[in-house]
Structure formats: structure tokens, C-alpha cells
Amino acid sequence: MGDHQEIQWANIYRFPDFAAAVLLGGGQEEREKRRLEQLERKKELQRLLEEEDAKLKGRAPKPPGPTKVTRAQIDEVLRKDLKDSPDVAAGEKPKSHLELPLEENLNRRVLEEGSVEARTIEEAIAVLSVAEDPDRHPERRMKAAFSAFEEETLPRLKQENPNMRLSQLKQLLKKEWMKAPENPMNQRHASYNSQK
Numbered sequence: 365m366g367d368h369q370e371i372q373w374a375n376i377y378r379f380p381d382f383a384a385a386v387l388l389g390g391g392q393e394e395r396e397k398r399r400l401e402q403l404e405r406k407k408e409l410q411r412l413l414e415e416e417d418a419k420l421k422g423r424a425p426k427p428p429g430p431t432k433v434t435r436a437q438i439d440e441v442l443r444k445d446l447k448d449s450p451d452v453a454a455g456e457k458p459k460s461h462l463e464l465p466l467e468e469n470l471n472r473r474v475l476e477e478g479s480v481e482a483r484t485i486e487e488a489i490a491v492l493s494v495a496e497d498p499d500r501h502p503e504r505r506m507k508a509a510f511s512a513f514e515e516e517t518l519p520r521l522k523q524e525n526p527n528m529r530l531s532q533l534k535q536l537l538k539k540e541w542m543k544a545p546e547n548p549m550n551q552r553h554a555s556y557n558s559q560k
Contacts, residue, residue: 506548513546
């Protein structure tokens with residue numbers, strides 16, 4: 365009997381589930397209860413889901429919004445109205461498409477030379493604007509413009525400040541450059557109605 369207890373205690377340390385089963389007297393009944401409770405919960409949830417689906421399916425679908433009406437549909441409605449109206453003489457026969465003159469397709473119209481078409485707001489603004497195209501990349505000209513500005517301004521700064529070192533002069537030059545109209549970055553932010 366002592367060997368059997370030692371084996372059980374050894375199994376308890378190795379397998380905690382086995383320990384719970386031994387100490388609680390098997391535990392299969394509890395597992396079975398839990399499984400049955402879970403099945404009942406699943407069935408209840410499934411029933412609620414089916415009820416909700418039935419409620420949703422029972423609702424009338426929302427009426428769709430206004431649909432796009434084509435020119436052909438408008439013409440057809442007008443023809444029906446004319447046909448149904450008593451004003452039309454009974455003896456008149458409607459003209460076929462072969463007898464009617466061809467109408468220009470407005471969607472395939474070719475623009476005359478010199479005219480411009482704009483379909484978006486940006487295109488309309490671009491067509492209506494009278495200003496030249498703004499410089500899209502002023503930073504690309506920055507180095508050349510700065511060197512030209514430096515050649516013009518540095519001798520004047522040397523005359524005004526003879527005791528300053530070159531590094532100090534360059535600092536002054538940089539400050540002036542940031543405010544100078546020759547700076548391409550300043551040109552980009554010029555007001556749109558300024559005189560040129």
C-alpha cells in the first residue's frame with residue numbers, strides 16, 4: 365500500500381491535472397457539467413442570433429436614393445407624354461431615327477483651336493489665372509542665386525564693416541539673403557497681386 369501512495373504522490377508532482385483529479389475524487393463529473401453548461405450557452409446564443417437575423421430580414425429594405433437619369437430616358441418620358449396627350453392628331457405618324465437629323469454628341473465634341481476646357485476646379489483656376497506659372501522648385505536655383513547675391517553684396521559689406529572677419533561678414537550676408545528679393549524662396553511667397 366505504501367508503494368501505491370508513493371506512485372500517486374510522484375504523479376501529483378509531475379502532472380498537476382492528475383493531482384486535481386486524485387484530490388477531488390476524479391473530476392470527470394465536473395468536466396462533464398462544464399461541457400454541458402457550455403453547450404447550453406452556445407445553444408442560447410445561437411437562438412438569439414437567429415431571432416436577431418429574423419428581425420433584420422423582416423424589415424423592409426431601405427428605398428434606394430435617386431438614380432441617375434440619362435438623356436435617352438428623359439426623351440422616352442417626353443415621347444410617352446406626347447403620345448398620351450390628346451393634342452396630338454391621330455393620323456400623325458412619329459418620325460423614325462432615319463428621318464430625324466443627326467444630333468451632335470456633346471460628350472465627343474472636339475474643341476476649336478485656342479479654346480480651353482476645364483473639368484475640375486483646379487483646371488478652371490489655371491485657365492482663368494493670368495499670372496505666369498509659379499516656380500515649382502525654387503530651391504534648385506538657390507545656390508546660383510546666392511553666389512550672385514554674394515558677389516554683389518560682399519564688397520559693400522566689407523566697406524561698411526572693415527574690422528569684421530570674413531565669417532562675421534558671411535553671417536551678415538546670410539541675414540540679408542533671408543530678406544532679399546533675389547532669394548527664390550522669397551519670390552515664391554510674394555503676394556499674387558503685387559506689381560511685377
